[in-house]
Amino acid sequence: MAHQISAATVTSPLLRKVERISGQNLSLCYQCGKCSATCPLAPQMDLMPHLVIRYLQLGLEQVFDAKSYWLCATCFSCETQCPRGLDVSKVCEALRTIKLRNDLRDLKIEKPSPEMPQQGLVSAFRKLSPY
Amino acid sequence: MQSYLYFPGCSLRTVARDFEDSARASARALGLELKEMQGWLCCGAVFPNVADNVMTNAGPNRILARARAESDTLVTLCAGCHNVLKRANLQAKRNAIKQEQINEFNEERYEGGLGVLHFLEVLRDRVGFSAIREAAKMPLRGLPVGAYYGCLLLRPFEEMKLDDPHRPSVLENLLFSIGCVPVDYPSRTECCGSFLGVGAPDAMALLSRNVVQAARSHGAKLLTVSCPLCKYNLEASQKQDPAASSSSEPLPVVYFTQLLGLALGVSPEDLRLSDTQLQTIRGSVKSTVESVSQP
Numbered sequence: 001m002a003h004q005i006s007a008a009t010v011t012s013p014l015l016r017k018v019e020r021i022s023g024q025n026l027s028l029c030y031q032c033g034k035c036s037a038t039c040p041l042a043p044q045m046d047l048m049p050h051l052v053i054r055y056l057q058l059g060l061e062q063v064f065d066a067k068s069y070w071l072c073a074t075c076f077s078c079e080t081q082c083p084r085g086l087d088v089s090k091v092c093e094a095l096r097t098i099k100l101r102n103d104l105r106d107l108k109i110e111k112p113s114p115e116m117p118q119q120g121l122v123s124a125f126r127k128l129s130p131y
Numbered sequence: 132m133q134s135y136l137y138f139p140g141c142s143l144r145t146v147a148r149d150f151e152d153s154a155r156a157s158a159r160a161l162g163l164e165l166k167e168m169q170g171w172l173c174c175g176a177v178f179p180n181v182a183d184n185v186m187t188n189a190g191p192n193r194i195l196a197r198a199r200a201e202s203d204t205l206v207t208l209c210a211g212c213h214n215v216l217k218r219a220n221l222q223a224k225r226n227a228i229k230q231e232q233i234n235e236f237n238e239e240r241y242e243g244g245l246g247v248l249h250f251l252e253v254l255r256d257r258v259g260f261s262a263i264r265e266a267a268k269m270p271l272r273g274l275p276v277g278a279y280y281g282c283l284l285l286r287p288f289e290e291m292k293l294d295d296p297h298r299p300s301v302l303e304n305l306l307f308s309i310g311c312v313p314v315d316y317p318s319r320t321e322c323c324g325s326f327l328g329v330g331a332p333d334a335m336a337l338l339s340r341n342v343v344q345a346a347r348s349h350g351a352k353l354l355t356v357s358c359p360l361c362k363y364n365l366e367a368s369q370k371q372d373p374a375a376s377s378s379s380e381p382l383p384v385v386y387f388t389q390l391l392g393l394a395l396g397v398s399p400e401d402l403r404l405s406d407t408q409l410q411t412i413r414g415s416v417k418s419t420v421e422s423v424s425q426p
Binding site for chain 2: 020021022023040041044070071073074075076077079080087089090093094097110112113115116117118119120121122123124126127128
């Protein structure tokens with residue numbers, strides 16, 4: 001997938017917005033890929049976690065087209081491995097939050113099993129809705 | 132009898148009654164009372180992971196404020212609730228500006244001063260595993276159990292500090308103290324899929340099956356957990372897997388408090404152990420003392 005990188009993309013407000021919401025300084029990331037190596041969901045993602053960060057560093061709005069940030073289960077495996085102290089799960093949550101605050105059509109909650117613990121339902125609504 | 136203030140949480144009052152009942156019965160057998168706190172509510176299930184969110188801090192902070200009015204220590208069982216309450220408690224200590232915002236939003240003040248402990252921490256640090264070993268009248272000798280930690284008990288490590296995030300041992304040491312043989316297997320701190328069971332059940336099932344298969348291939352006869360959602364995911368992923376059901380029986384999943392209670396002599400009914408779970412346990416416990424491995 002070819003993307004145009006320019007002065008306009010790298011200075012886009014997206015990076016600063018994600019940094020503000022997530023509380024993470026994305027310029028710390030030097031693309032070692034340990035987050036992608038440890039992420040249990042990475043095999044199911046279309047954009048590896050370290051590439052999510054790279055897209056944001058370059059200001060590429062196409063990051064929103066990926067399904068990766070919807071698949072992040074907030075297990076914090078990346079956070080225990082990152083040599084720069086970044087938490088990619090917070091970045092994924094910021095992306096979900098931005099997306100959902102703009103467009104509620106992305107809310108994807110199907111009817112769960114009656115045995116599903118409340119903990120699972122409440123977590124899903126917290127993670128997959130803007131509230 | 133020593134008493135600890137205790138927060139049950141939503142799941143323990145509905146689908147995970149087995150967790151709550153077995154924990155309280157085990158505590159009683161060890162001379163401890165878990166006293167339910169007044170006015171508890173849902174903790175929110177997940178700690179707000181983004182910085183610009185005040186509303187999702189409301190629940191945990193109300194709980195902490197009400198618990199503080201009764202005690203200086205609050206004990207939790209569900210790993211999810213524990214993660215939320217421990218981190219909200221730490222946030223109150225570390226971020227005064229945010230805490231003021233939350234307190235104003237809530238119109239109910241929490242200003243710190245509470246210690247949030249998981250029941251496993253009470254067992255390890257207050258009771259002690261040697262005391263549990265002595266109290267275990269009916270040890271589950273030789274029972275090969277896979278201890279499953281998952282995520283929320285251990286991570287984020289800098290905030291949870293319950294055990295080593297890469298090589299945790301608290302569950303294994305508890306299992307040793309009640310005669311079980313903890314099975315070392317590679318996926319014990321990996322994610323079960325968590326809330327993806329609601330939005331993306333196939334993604335969840337891949338992760339949970341990975342845990343079950345790893346534990347089974349390393350000799351575990353059952354898995355033990357501290358989280359109702361982990362238990363649900365580990366069980367549901369096995370039910371949905373046609374390959375596994377045709378080749379082998381599902382690997383039962385029990386709460387650590389059910390195994391503890393059984394070793395302490397609590398009746399299986401009081402621990403809400405199912406017939407299948409009990410059969411697996413009884414079928415794998417060895418009668419000879421020689422078979423017990425020591426840590």
